[in-house]
Amino acid sequence: MQRYMIEQLGIPAEEVPALRERLYREYGTTMRGLQYERGLDTDAFLAYVHDIPLVNYLSPAPSDREALLSLPQQRFIFTNADVHHARRVLNILNLSDCFEGIMDITMFIPHCKPQPEAFEIALKKAGSPDPTRCVLIDDLPVNLKAARQMGFSTILISENPPENHDFDAHIRSLSELPTVLAAL
Numbered sequence: 001m002q003r004y005m006i007e008q009l010g011i012p013a014e015e016v017p018a019l020r021e022r023l024y025r026e027y028g029t030t031m032r033g034l035q036y037e038r039g040l041d042t043d044a045f046l047a048y049v050h051d052i053p054l055v056n057y058l059s060p061a062p063s064d065r066e067a068l069l070s071l072p073q074q075r076f077i078f079t080n081a082d083v084h085h086a087r088r089v090l091n092i093l094n095l096s097d098c099f100e101g102i103m104d105i106t107m108f109i110p111h112c113k114p115q116p117e118a119f120e121i122a123l124k125k126a127g128s129p130d131p132t133r134c135v136l137i138d139d140l141p142v143n144l145k146a147a148r149q150m151g152f153s154t155i156l157i158s159e160n161p162p163e164n165h166d167f168d169a170h171i172r173s174l175s176e177l178p179t180v181l182a183a184l
Contacts, residue, residue, distance in 0.1 A: 001030060004048045009038060028112040029080050029105070042106070050085040060094040063175035068098040070178055077102040078122050078136070080112050101125070113138075114146035135181065137174075141165055153184050 002020065005011045011019065023033025034040035068075060076099055079086050083104040090096040103122050111117040123129060131151040138144050144154040144167040154167040155177075161170040169180045 001049045004045060005034075008044070008048065009034070009040075028115050028118075031080075031105070032110070032112050035110075046082045046085065050081065050088070054088055054092050058089065058092045060092070061173065061175065062094075064173055065094055065098060067175045067177050068095065071181065073135075073181075074126065075099045076122070076126055077104075078113070079103070080105045082106055113140075113143045116146060116150060119147060119150050119152075135184065137171075137177070141167065155180060155184075 002013075002016050005016050005020070006013050020030045023030045023037070027033035027036060031040065031042065031045055034045070035042060077086050077090070079102070081104060083102050083106070086102045086104060087096070090099070090102075103125050105112055107125065108115075108118040108121050111121065113119070119131070123131060123134070126134075131147075132153075134151075135153045135155060136144060136147040137155045137157055138147070139157050141156060141162060144156055144165075148154045148166055148168070153169075155169045155171055156165065156167045157171050157174070159172055168184060171177060171180055
């Protein structure tokens, strides 16, 4: 993302870290901020930043797949990435058939997580379920805080949870999900 901002948008390298932080805070994602402030070509940006060798970073965990398939609930991907990136990740993790659908950032324009409007759109796309009967699993506490304020149950997926948090539960891997959901 930083390289794109420098090479493709001509932003001086020394300005990029602070700009990324500000855009993220103000708009929910750096991309949304660049769209508003710089007229970003979203498709070109997403293709560039997601052109990484995911197989070098991800590998399937059969226990995660088993855990997901054991759950009776509908499951959706709700991501600030695009559908192409989400599919690549799911394919590498061997989880493609574990979800009913993918809700990507292009479906929420001009919004994104953690904005409440993005959650409202996601709920409608999932058939308008009551948020108090939904669970959001995310790796970013800010997204979980927003979901919790709307009535969702929330689970942080992370190796090390922060001490001060605003979520209902914590897991290190999806394999822990059935046990944690039963306790919610």
